[in-house]
Amino acid sequence: MRAPMLKVDRLCKSFNSLKVSNSVSFSVSQGEALGIIGPNGAGKSTLFNLITGNLRPDSGRIELMDMGDVTGMPPMQRCIAGVGRSFQIPQPFDELTVFENLLVAAAHGRGLSEHDACDKCGEILEQTELMTVANQRAGGLRLLQRKRLELARAMATGPKLLLLDEIAGGLTECESASLVATIRAIHKGGATLIWIEHVLHALNSVVERLMVLDFGRVIGIGAPFDMMNSEAVKTVYLGIEA
Amino acid sequence: MRYSIQTSTRFSRVSLALAVAMVFMLALLPAYASRGLLQDMFFILTMLTLAQFWNLLAGYGGLLSIGQQAFVGVGGYAMFALVILHGWDPLAAVAVAGCAALLVSIPMGFFSFRLHGAYFAIGTWVLAEVLRLLVAQFKALGGGTGTSLPRAATRNLWGADWVKEVFDVKSAAARDILAYWLALALAAAAIAGIYYLLRSKQGLALSAVRDNAEVARSVGVNAHRLKWQIFLASAFGTGITGALIYLQKARISPDAAFSVTDWTAYIIFIVVIGGIGTIEGPILGVLVFYLLQSLLADYGSWYLLSLGVAGITVMLFAPRGLWGLISDRTGVQCFPIRRLLVQHSNKTGENSVRNHH
Numbered sequence: 016m017r018a019p020m021l022k023v024d025r026l027c028k029s030f031n032s033l034k035v036s037n038s039v040s041f042s043v044s045q046g047e048a049l050g051i052i053g054p055n056g057a058g059k060s061t062l063f064n065l066i067t068g069n070l071r072p073d074s075g076r077i078e079l080m081d082m083g084d085v086t087g088m089p090p091m092q093r094c095i096a097g098v099g100r101s102f103q104i105p106q107p108f109d110e111l112t113v114f115e116n117l118l119v120a121a122a123h124g125r126g127l128s129e130h131d132a133c134d135k136c137g138e139i140l141e142q143t144e145l146m147t148v149a150n151q152r153a154g155g156l157r158l159l160q161r162k163r164l165e166l167a168r169a170m171a172t173g174p175k176l177l178l179l180d181e182i183a184g185g186l187t188e189c190e191s192a193s194l195v196a197t198i199r200a201i202h203k204g205g206a207t208l209i210w211i212e213h214v215l216h217a218l219n220s221v222v223e224r225l226m227v228l229d230f231g232r233v234i235g236i237g238a239p240f241d242m243m244n245s246e247a248v249k250t251v252y253l254g255i256e257a
Numbered sequence: 258m259r260y261s262i263q264t265s266t267r268f269s270r271v272s273l274a275l276a277v278a279m280v281f282m283l284a285l286l287p288a289y290a291s292r293g294l295l296q297d298m299f300f301i302l303t304m305l306t307l308a309q310f311w312n313l314l315a316g317y318g319g320l321l322s323i324g325q326q327a328f329v330g331v332g333g334y335a336m337f338a339l340v341i342l343h344g345w346d347p348l349a350a351v352a353v354a355g356c357a358a359l360l361v362s363i364p365m366g367f368f369s370f371r372l373h374g375a376y377f378a379i380g381t382w383v384l385a386e387v388l389r390l391l392v393a394q395f396k397a398l399g400g401g402t403g404t405s406l407p408r409a410a411t412r413n414l415w416g417a418d419w420v421k422e423v424f425d426v427k428s429a430a431a432r433d434i435l436a437y438w439l440a441l442a443l444a445a446a447a448i449a450g451i452y453y454l455l456r457s458k459q460g461l462a463l464s465a466v467r468d469n470a471e472v473a474r475s476v477g478v479n480a481h482r483l484k485w486q487i488f489l490a491s492a493f494g495t496g497i498t499g500a501l502i503y504l505q506k507a508r509i510s511p512d513a514a515f516s517v518t519d520w521t522a523y524i525i526f527i528v529v530i531g532g533i534g535t536i537e538g539p540i541l542g543v544l545v546f547y548l549l550q551s552l553l554a555d556y557g558s559w560y561l562l563s564l565g566v567a568g569i570t571v572m573l574f575a576p577r578g579l580w581g582l583i584s585d586r587t588g589v590q591c592f593p594i595r596r597l598l599v600q601h602s603n604k605t606g607e608n609s610v611r612n613h614h
Contacts, residue, residue, distance in 0.1 A: 067475055094477040108468035111461075114598040118262075119465045122458045124477030129262060129458050129596070137260035137598060149598045172476050 018080060020045045020176050020207045026065055026075035028058075028231075035061040036072065037231035043176070045080065048208040050218040050239065053228035054251065059211045060103055062228070063178050066209075067100050068093045080175070094124050099174025101165035103181045103211075109154030113145055113164055116153050117171040124172025136171055143167040143197055159190045163197070170201065177201070179210040183217045191217055215243075227251075263597045264456065272591040280445045287424060287434040295437045299505055301547050302440035306498045307520065308527040308539035309447045310491040315525075316534035317455065318487045319467040321374065324381025325521045327365065327388050328358040328492045330514035332499030334392055337509050340410050342397060347406065348415045351439070351500040358496020359489055361388070366488045382517065389515035403510025411507055436505040443501065447494055448592075452536055455594045459483060464594075526564055530571045532578025536592040541580050 019042040028036035035058040043049050051059050064070040066077060068090040077086045082096045108116050117139060121132035140146045143163045148156065153164060162182050169177055179198070183191040195217045202208050202221060212218040218239075219225070225242040227235040229251040235242050242248055265273075287295060307325065314320045335357035339350035365384050372380040393401040412428045420431040454460050465473040466480045474480050499520070503509045513519070523546065531542020549567065553560040575582045584590060 069471070069475065090474045091477055091479055094475055100475060102472065106469055106472045108465045108472070110468050111464055112595065112597075115461060115464075115596050118596060119461045119473070119478065120476035123462055123479075126477075129461070133260050133262050133598070137600065140598070146600075168476060 018045050019043065019078075020047070020080045021066070021209075022076075022078040023062075023066070024076040024078070026062070026077065027073045028061060028065060028070060029073060034231045036065060036075075038075070039228075039231070039233055041226055041233060041236055043207060043209060046205055046207055047224070048202050048210065048222040050222035050225045051209065051211045051228060052213070052215065052218070052225060056230075057228040058231040059228055060180055061231075063100060063180055063209075063211065066178060067098055094172050094174075095126065097173070097175035098178065099124070099169035099172045099176070100178040101162075101169045101180055101182050103184070105158075105161035105165045107153035107156065107161060107164050107168070109152065111153055112150050113153050113156070113160075113167075114140065114149040116164060116168050120168045120171035121173070124174075132171075135173075139167050139170050142200070143170070144193075159186055159194070162186065162194060166194075166197070166201075174206070176207045176209070179208065179212075181211055181213065183212055183214045195220060219243075259601055261599050261601065263599045264593055264595065266590070266593060268589050269591060269593045276448075276591070280441065283441050284438065287420075287437060292430050292433055295433050296505075297547070297551075299433070299437045299440050301543055302437075302444040303498050303502050304524070304527060304546065305539060305543045306440070306444045306447045307495060307524050308531075308543055309444075309451055309536070310494045310498075311521070311524045312528045312533060312536075312539050313451050313454075313487055314491045316528065316538075317460075317463050317467060318484060319470075320484060320488060321378045322369075322381045322491075323378045323517065323521050323525075324365070324369075324383075324385035325491075325495050325524060326515045326517050326519070327381070327385035328362065328495035329499030329502065329520040330385070330388060330392065330511070331361045332358045332496030333503035333509050333514045334395075334398060335496070336500035336503060337398055337404065337406065340406060341404065344410075346413075346415050347410055347504050348435070348439075351497060351504055354500030355493045355497035358499070359493045361496075362489055362492030365492075366485060370484065370488075382521075385515055385517070389511045392515070393511040399510070401511060403508065403513070405509075406504070406507045411504075432507075433505065436501060439501055440498075443494075443498060448536060448540075450490075452592050452594075455536075455592075459486070460594065461596070463487070526568050528578075529568060530578055532580030532584075535578070535580050535584070537584075537590070538578050538580040541583075542578065545579065 022042040024040050026036050026039045039062060053059050061070065065072050068088055076084060079085050079096060085093055085096065114136060117136040118129060118132055121127055121135050122129050140149050143166055145163055145167055148160060156164060166182060183194055186194065191214060199221050210218060210222060222239060224237060225239040226233060227242055227248050234247050234251060235245055311325055314322050332354040335354040336347060336350040339345040339353060340347050368384065369377055369380040398404055411432055414432060414435055416435055417428060417431045420434050421428060424434065462478040463483055465478055466483055470480045503514065527542035527546045528539050530545055532538025549564060553563055571578060
């Protein structure tokens with residue numbers, strides 16, 4: 016058993032009377048890739064916001080490897096502690112160039128000087144196939160490039176744990192395949208991933224375990240094949256009458 | 258080393274050298290300029306400094322303050338208080354006045370940072386009005402009607418004797434020369450300081466925060482600290498400038514020193530018309546403003562109306578200001594902050610990544 020990179024313990028969060036996270040517990044080992052699926056409104060993105068500190072939980076605990084309890088830590092410090100994320104709707108810094116988007120993440124997320132961060136950013140731009148648009152304004156990019164930029168910027172912060180929120184959503188089959196290849200390479204390089212995705216075949220080609228959320232609860236966690244075939248998952252997620 | 262960052266261009270290196278030469282030439286201006294021209298230059302330079310600091314707040318930090326007159330007023334009044342009540346030399350008092358504005362900005366920031374966008378703007382304005390009303394209660398500094406600097410203090414400024422001897426002028430003209438030099442030094446320091454900040458890692462973070470504060474935080478940027486830093490820095494700079502303006506005027510009143518029109522509305526006009534979020538913009542803007550003022554100031558309310566029309570026209574047809582127009586057409590930047598990635602390949606020597614804006 017590898018050491019847990021992230022341990023989430025009985026995490027609860029409500030928006031008024033709506034329980035978006037209802038006693039969610041799971042852990043992710045170092046180097047593992049965990050996929051998260053669930054219907055719209057199941058609390059997937061909320062879970063990410065809780066892990067990154069953009070939202071505060073009502074109760075429960077979040078532990079990071081080497082850091083211990085990070086439940087009360089603000090997002091900036093969690094990023095520096097090693098949590099990198101991409102946003103569901105790409106949110107580049109529009110007025111900055113693609114390279115500058117990475118540079119600000121590498122310089123501040125890793126605490127490097129711009130000079131030292133430069134090489135790292137160059138490598139990531141090559142790995143994510145963004146080198147040709149490096150010096151273009153990020154606001155003018157097409158969707159695939161925006162998605163790639165989300166991934167690249169998250170990587171630039173030097174994450175130990177990388178959270179990807181529907182990064183393949185809205186892409187064509189072909190675009191999605193090339194992005195998945197990039198993500199698989201990043202995972203092979205040793206990164207710990209948690210990946211929310213509706214495009215199941217993309218997800219299942221990378222992740223080792225799948226967690227299914229519904230109405231803020233974990234209704235199953237296990238090998239992708241077992242999950243896809245479990246009755247509970249078929250009922251709530253795929254909408255098939257059991 | 259396979260990659261490097263390139264920020265300056267050949268044009269920017271030339272323009273930087275020209276800017277430095279320009280500052281030296283302006284420093285020699287008192288030798289041959291009339292007193293009227295020096296006073297006009299003093300006005301241009303102090304307005305430019307105020308505009309640079311407002312631009313730092315609003316153009317780079319996204320903090321739309323309408324309360325900059327608070328710092329002009331506090332700076333001016335702090336200088337008067339030190340001179341009248343404690344007998345300081347006005348020049349020493351100008352430096353300390355910046356610290357007074359800095360001190361006042363701490364509680365102001367504490368309140369106004371709870372507000373965002375338009376609410377922040379109104380909040381800063383309200384706080385400035387509160388300060389105006391408070392200052393008007395100080396009977397020792399003339400209360401609501403204001404007061405003048407004692408003649409003895411303005412006549413015996415540090416360095417005034419030397420200026421009188423070298424330029425063969427009377428003490429009033431010597432004071433103008435000293436004030437002009439300080440205004441020049443302050444404007445040059447403000448521009449150099451802000452440019453240095455924007456070229457630094459913190460400056461890059463500032464642009465990120467302006468684009469999206471939430472995302473900036475989640476890539477490790479300390480957005481909160483950054484906003485405080487520029488708020489305090491611009492309070493300090495605005496306070497010193499305010500003190501200098503009132504040293505030259507030698508007369509102060511709460512209504513004038515805390516005037517939202519003189520110290521914020523005109524400043525916003527200068528920045529918007531020149532080009533917000535650029536260092537070149539306010540320089541261009543202050544020249545346009547000075548020109549409009551000298552042409553139209555005699556027409557009273559028509560002058561204000563034409564400023565308004567000019568402002569609206571620029572906002573509608575050139576939202577990035579006059580400098581934005583020039584920069585888009587020609588591609589030139591005197592103070593570039595864009596960081597371009599340059600790739601070095603071993604085969605072909607230097608090979609820049611393609612760059613199309």
